[in-house]
Amino acid sequence: MRNILRDKRGEDIFYPVVIFVLLNLVFFGSMIFFVVKSSSGALVYEQAYAKEIALLIDSSEPLSEVRIDFEKGLEIAKKNEVENIDSLVSVENGRVTVRLDDNGGYYYDYFTDYNVEVNFEENFVVLTIDEKNGD
Amino acid sequence: MGTDFFYGKKGSEKVFSIWWFFVLVIVGVSVITGVLIFYSADVDTRSADAVFLFNHLESCLIKEGFLDRAVFDSNYDIFSFCKLNNEVFGEGSDFYFKVNFLNEGLKIRDEIEAGKGSFEKDCETAEAVPAENFPRCFEEEVEFFYYDNYEIKSGKLVVLTASNQKGGKEII
Numbered sequence: 001m002r003n004i005l006r007d008k009r010g011e012d013i014f015y016p017v018v019i020f021v022l023l024n025l026v027f028f029g030s031m032i033f034f035v036v037k038s039s040s041g042a043l044v045y046e047q048a049y050a051k052e053i054a055l056l057i058d059s060s061e062p063l064s065e066v067r068i069d070f071e072k073g074l075e076i077a078k079k080n081e082v083e084n085i086d087s088l089v090s091v092e093n094g095r096v097t098v099r100l101d102d103n104g105g106y107y108y109d110y111f112t113d114y115n116v117e118v119n120f121e122e123n124f125v126v127l128t129i130d131e132k133n134g135d
Numbered sequence: 136m137g138t139d140f141f142y143g144k145k146g147s148e149k150v151f152s153i154w155w156f157f158v159l160v161i162v163g164v165s166v167i168t169g170v171l172i173f174y175s176a177d178v179d180t181r182s183a184d185a186v187f188l189f190n191h192l193e194s195c196l197i198k199e200g201f202l203d204r205a206v207f208d209s210n211y212d213i214f215s216f217c218k219l220n221n222e223v224f225g226e227g228s229d230f231y232f233k234v235n236f237l238n239e240g241l242k243i244r245d246e247i248e249a250g251k252g253s254f255e256k257d258c259e260t261a262e263a264v265p266a267e268n269f270p271r272c273f274e275e276e277v278e279f280f281y282y283d284n285y286e287i288k289s290g291k292l293v294v295l296t297a298s299n300q301k302g303g304k305e306i307i
Contacts, residue, residue, distance in 0.1 A: 020155075027159055031166050043304075050302060051180050058187045062218075094220040097305060104305035111188060111230055113220040131218065 042076050046106035049073055050098040053089065054110040057096070057129060062114060064129045071123040076100045089125055091116045181271035184298030188232055189273050192217060192294055196234070202281040202290065206236070206244065213247050224249040229300035231255065231270070235293040243281070243290055254297040270299035 049070070056066050070088075077088055080101035090097045094113075099105030117128040195217035196203055205211055213234075214221040224230055231250030236243045248255075258272035274295040280287050 023159075027163065031163060034167060035170050047178065047302065051178060055180060055183055055187060058184070058191065094223045099305070106302060106304055108302040109223055109229065109300060111184075111219055111223050112191065113214070113218045 042080060042100035042103075043106065045073055045076055046098045046100050047108075049089070050096050050106045050108040053091065053098070053125070053127065054096045054108040057091070057110045057114065057116055057127065058112055060112075060114075060129045062129060062131045064127075066127040066129065067121075068125045068127070069123060070120070070125045073098070073100055073125075074123060085120055086118075088120075089118050091118050091127070179271075179301075181298045181300060182273070184230070184300055185271050185273040185296045188230065188296040188298065189275060189294050191219075192232060192234060192296070193277055193292070196292060197277060197279045200280055202236070202279045202292070204282070213249070219249075221249075227251075229270075229298060231295075231297040233295045236290060237293060238288060238290040243283075250297070251299075254299070255295065257299075258295065258297055268299075270297040272297040 049068070052068065056068070060066060073088060074085070077085070077100045082088065082099070082101060088099055090099075094111070095107050095109050097105045097107040113132065114129050115132045117130075119126045119128070196206060203216075205216060213219065214224075224232075228250045231248070231252070231254035233246060233248035233255060235246045254270045254272070257266075257269045258274075260266060261269040261272060272295065274293070277292045277294070279290050279292055281290055282288075
């Protein structure tokens with residue numbers, strides 16, 4: 001019985017190859033995991049959405065309504081367990097801030113002095129742009 | 136010495152595996168560094184900012200080809216008239232604009248400028264040499280008509296706008 005498990009001629013080449021292949025799989029698996037995680041991370045989308053919203057506000061006229069597809073942002077926020085949807089996008093005092101996780105958001109300023117309301121409708125962010133009261 | 140010194144060594148595979156791990160570490164660090172650089176790169180929208188600011192000013196000051204008469208008022212405030220946020224153009228601003236009102240090279244009213252004053256010079260520099268940290272600028276001339284003592288005259292609006300805004304990450 002002992003001879004079944006021991007003193008095999010292939011021992012010297014079997015174990016090193018198995019360990020080598022396993023380590024390679026672990027290494028390249030880690031690399032792929034890291035790349036996928038980075039590409040679907042919050043920072044890229046926070047920056048894109050903040051700039052998109054700020055530029056849209058600056059290029060709009062009063063009494064405009066702008067709808068932006070926020071499906072990917074909602075998906076990332078859900079994955080990062082952000083519960084309050086209303087806190088994902090804030091537009092006030094000339095600054096747009098988009099937060100898709102709990103590590104702070106990305107901000108971008110806009111130069112117009114309009115009153116901007118932010119609402120969510122299903123997968124869209126709806127911006128209602130109007131002149132400020134008293135103008 | 137002979138050939139026995141170089142051949143028939145039992146430890147060769149163990150020495151090469153150390154070298155293999157070293158190569159893996161180099162490859163891993165390179166992949167991680169490349170991905171981090173790629174995904175942390177900014178999308179540069181400064182040029183778009185400058186163009187939108189120009190469009191906003193132009194559409195505010197010129198209506199149907201005529202310069203708005205309010206421009207000639209002594210207490211004319213471009214911020215309230217053109218719905219611009221004066222805090223964004225205050226101290227430490229990333230924006231700048233300068234508006235000149237000309238008729239055959241002569242000013243028909245004082246120029247209006249706001250934002251970071253040094254951007255005007257920076258725009259000239261950025262035109263001459265590539266300058267990553269200098270603002271992105273936009274300048275254009277627009278013709279208009281205006282009334283001067285019941286006479287219709289033509290003029291030129293020269294607008295220079297600049298933005299060096301890159302946004303940022305909120306610090307909690």
